Amino acid sequence: MFELNSSTVNSDNTNLRDFLASYIKHWYLFAIGAFLCIATAFLYLRYKAIPQYEITSTVLIKDKDKGSSTNSEQSLGDLGLVKPSTNIEDQIGIIKSTYFMEKVMEELALNVAYSVEGQVKDIAIYWKNLPFYLLSSRASQPTSSLPITITPIDSLSFNLKSTTASTEIQAGTYQYGDSIYTGKKFFQVLKNPHYTNDQIDVTPIQTSFINIEDMAMNYSGQLMVESVNKTGSLLALSLLDAIPQRGKDVLQTLIELYAEESVKYQNQLAIGTIEIIDERLKLLTGEITSVENDVATYKQQNDLTNISSDAAVYLQSAQLANRQLEEYQTQIDILNSIESYLRQNGDERLVPSSLNIQDPTLSGLISQFNSTQLERKTLVRTTPADNPLVVTLDRTLTDLRIDILENLRNIKDGLLIAQKNVQANSYRAQAKIAKVPTAERALQTINRDQGIKQDLYLYLLQKREEEALSLEAPISNTRIVDPPKAGRFPISPNKTSIYLGALILGLFIPFSFVFAKDQLNNKISGIGDIDKFTNAPVLGQISHNADRKNLIVHKNNTSAIAELFRLMRFNLSYLTINKANKVLLVTSSNAGEGKTFFTINFAASLALSGKKVVALSFDLRAPKLLQRLNLKESIGITDYIVDHKWTSKDLLVNVPNYENLDVIGSGPIPSDPGELMLHERISTLIEELKHNYDHIIIDSAPVGKVADAFAFMPNLDATVFIARQNFSLKKDVKILNDIYSNNKLKNMMVVLNDTEANSNYGYSNSYNN
Numbered sequence: 001m002f003e004l005n006s007s008t009v010n011s012d013n014t015n016l017r018d019f020l021a022s023y024i025k026h027w028y029l030f031a032i033g034a035f036l037c038i039a040t041a042f043l044y045l046r047y048k049a050i051p052q053y054e055i056t057s058t059v060l061i062k063d064k065d066k067g068s069s070t071n072s073e074q075s076l077g078d079l080g081l082v083k084p085s086t087n088i089e090d091q092i093g094i095i096k097s098t099y100f101m102e103k104v105m106e107e108l109a110l111n112v113a114y115s116v117e118g119q120v121k122d123i124a125i126y127w128k129n130l131p132f133y134l135l136s137s138r139a140s141q142p143t144s145s146l147p148i149t150i151t152p153i154d155s156l157s158f159n160l161k162s163t164t165a166s167t168e169i170q171a172g173t174y175q176y177g178d179s180i181y182t183g184k185k186f187f188q189v190l191k192n193p194h195y196t197n198d199q200i201d202v203t204p205i206q207t208s209f210i211n212i213e214d215m216a217m218n219y220s221g222q223l224m225v226e227s228v229n230k231t232g233s234l235l236a237l238s239l240l241d242a243i244p245q246r247g248k249d250v251l252q253t254l255i256e257l258y259a260e261e262s263v264k265y266q267n268q269l270a271i272g273t274i275e276i277i278d279e280r281l282k283l284l285t286g287e288i289t290s291v292e293n294d295v296a297t298y299k300q301q302n303d304l305t306n307i308s309s310d311a312a313v314y315l316q317s318a319q320l321a322n323r324q325l326e327e328y329q330t331q332i333d334i335l336n337s338i339e340s341y342l343r344q345n346g347d348e349r350l351v352p353s354s355l356n357i358q359d360p361t362l363s364g365l366i367s368q369f370n371s372t373q374l375e376r377k378t379l380v381r382t383t384p385a386d387n388p389l390v391v392t393l394d395r396t397l398t399d400l401r402i403d404i405l406e407n408l409r410n411i412k413d414g415l416l417i418a419q420k421n422v423q424a425n426s427y428r429a430q431a432k433i434a435k436v437p438t439a440e441r442a443l444q445t446i447n448r449d450q451g452i453k454q455d456l457y458l459y460l461l462q463k464r465e466e467e468a469l470s471l472e473a474p475i476s477n478t479r480i481v482d483p484p485k486a487g488r489f490p491i492s493p494n495k496t497s498i499y500l501g502a503l504i505l506g507l508f509i510p511f512s513f514v515f516a517k518d519q520l521n522n523k524i525s526g527i528g529d530i531d532k533f534t535n536a537p538v539l540g541q542i543s544h545n546a547d548r549k550n551l552i553v554h555k556n557n558t559s560a561i562a563e564l565f566r567l568m569r570f571n572l573s574y575l576t577i578n579k580a581n582k583v584l585l586v587t588s589s590n591a592g593e594g595k596t597f598f599t600i601n602f603a604a605s606l607a608l609s610g611k612k613v614v615a616l617s618f619d620l621r622a623p624k625l626l627q628r629l630n631l632k633e634s635i636g637i638t639d640y641i642v643d644h645k646w647t648s649k650d651l652l653v654n655v656p657n658y659e660n661l662d663v664i665g666s667g668p669i670p671s672d673p674g675e676l677m678l679h680e681r682i683s684t685l686i687e688e689l690k691h692n693y694d695h696i697i698i699d700s701a702p703v704g705k706v707a708d709a710f711a712f713m714p715n716l717d718a719t720v721f722i723a724r725q726n727f728s729l730k731k732d733v734k735i736l737n738d739i740y741s742n743n744k745l746k747n748m749m750v751v752l753n754d755t756e757a758n759s760n761y762g763y764s765n766s767y768n769n
Contacts, residue, residue: 029510037506041498047120051490052240055247058482059255061091061233092225095258101216104253111212114205126246128194136187142209151204244486251484259478270467272350277464280337284457291450321426326452328419335412362407369400524728527752534737537575539749540568550628553604565605583696585712585719589704589732593724594753596624599699607661611694615663619701620673623666636667641681648688677711686715704735718747724754
């Protein structure tokens with residue numbers, strides 16, 4: 001196998017003009033492709049695409065976490081409470097949930113699709129623009145595959161029929177409000193209260209029921225909720241809908257339902273708080289009554305009415321310790337209340353976060369517990385209790401309850417330790433006032449216990465009133481800043497993008513076709529393929545021979561082919577300046593590429609220039625030279641080699657009408673032409689002819705098949721390699737390059753045969769005339 005010599009092949013020789021020309025000649029394919037794709041895009045936009053309008057709105061979510069940090073911290077420090085916060089990301093997730101969207105679909109009765117038959121496609125319409133609408137609950141809704149056509153007759157009745165051959169529905173005339181049964185399912189056709197047109201439109205309306213869950217998932221997928229800025233609580237809502245009014249109603253209803261749910265959630269927290277406060281107030285009422293009775297009993301037993309302190313200095317220290325004990329005891333009692341509530345109420349109620357202690361971990365756990373509890377309540381409305389999501393939430397709630405109790409115990413343990421330390425300080429102070437009468441100390445202890453319980457009672461009573469007021473006047477944390485509004489023009493589909501894409505596709509498909517065709521084409525398609533694989537000089541090109549004649553070049557012939565041969569005659573002189581060009585070998589890689597045709601006409605061109613030329617038919621395996629010239633075979637080269645009695649003059653045959661052109665036939669086809677080509681008589685023959693002729697042109701066998709041509713190497717001056725356009729294989733150029741780069745044949749030149757004729761080449765017909 002011949003190897004391509006990379007040192008002699010320059011990949012940068014690709015001619016950009018030839019590359020573009022290979023595509024420009026297929027311009028009609030690009031025109032057809034662009035036209036078809038643009039036409040397809042036009043038909044798609046005209047009859048298939050559904051314009052989509054963007055509906056936008058802006059709402060404000062009051063985020064307590066992002067309010068005044070100073071006031072919030074001060075209230076927490078004064079009251080020891082943590083209010084539930086609003087996380088923007090969580091609220092975005094709630095707004096985009098399919099649960100809310102399903103409620104919107106039910107609220108707006110969007111489980112039915114309405115359309116009017118058009119010339120090409122049906123046109124979707126909103127039921128609020130119709131004189132009627134279909135109403136059906138989710139349980140009684142007919143199957144979505146049941147199309148129904150309703151035609152209003154007047155303000156009281158309508159005509160109904162199924163557009164399929166279904167027997168489930170009874171066609172006929174009905175009154176508005178009648179229940180229409182389809183098997184076990186039923187629906188009603190009601191008058192539309194939003195329809196204000198006095199003239200009843202009797203256009204038939206096509207309707208079909210839609211699965212409300214699929215509809216909700218579709219709208220939830222299109223709904224976009226984004227924060228306007230990173231630090232604020234403004235949310236931008238956007239939605240795409242084919243009917244602007246329907247999209248505005250969907251967005252408006254969604255915001256209203258979200259606000260209602262927010263109020264319900266806050267009310268649930270308030271109710272839970274009131275319940276636990278009421279329980280604690282009942283206990284405190286009994287404890288305060290018991291302490292008051294103890295004070296009265298003690299005073300009666302000890303005949304005490306008014307006791308003044310005889311040790312004010314010592315009492316000041318004791319009072320400070322007492323105040324600290326009161327604070328710790330208050331917090332311990334609150335912790336006991338929450339712990340008791342968690343242990344006694346294992347149901348689904350929320351933990352009142354407003355009674356939490358000033359501990360961020362406990363506040364976070366209670367907030368997370370309430371959020372998870374609410375999420376579970378929301379989920380179980382539409383999902384059975386054994387659903388994996390519900391089970392996961394139950395496990396989460398159990399873990400959170402355990403964590404809260406553990407945290408409560410830790411906080412209480414810390415408070416108890418602190419209380420013991422303060423108590424120890426109190427005891428030391430009490431020891432300093434040991435001289436104070438025992439009765440006075442006992443009464444002070446009773447009064448201290450009474451004060452603690454009274455303070456706690458007043459505190460809980462105040463919180464109960466606050467929560468009761470929030471129930472009486474609920475305030476939503478949602479405010480609409482910009483009401484939903486639709487754009488004036490549809491944003492989808494983008495006509496410019498579609499037409500541009502269609503144009504690009506229309507050009508890309510023909511380009512791909514031509515590119516693939518060129519890549520899969522393993523034949524030489526032009527002179528550029530030769531330049532790509534070899535640096536051998538090109539002698540010239542021969543255009544297609546439409547006349548099918550073997551001898552084209554003769555006097556007064558100015559055809560394109562004849563002029564090309566004259567040009568190659570000049571090129572040969574130019575390429576062999578200061579070199580001998582007497583003996584010229586003509587070969588190719590395969591048969592049928594035009595060796596003999598070139599030999600005949602190039603020899604004729606040289607002869608017409610006044611040179612004496614002889615052409616030798618050295619293709620001993622398949623000789624065609626004399627046959628193409630319509631000359632009779634006589635004594636030939638084989639006879640000359642085998643029988644020494646013949647001389648070169650005995651072999652010569654003159655070509656009629658060409659005084660300076662002789663040919664020598666091959667003679668009988670030998671049995672061993674390869675061995676015969678190595679005979680010394682061949683060199684003798686060529687040397688004899690050199691004395692009598694200016695040019696000797698040898699028509700040899702193809703080098704791609706046999707090695708006969710290489711036997712002429714000692715006698716050659718130049719070599720012409722013939723390649724045929726759209727016939728010779730590209731891999732054959734590797735044979736040519738190997739011969740050229742390794743100098744296996746002298747002065748190698750290339751001729752491309754059978755190229756496309758150039759109408760502008762040569763002389764015009766008018767000039768010839």
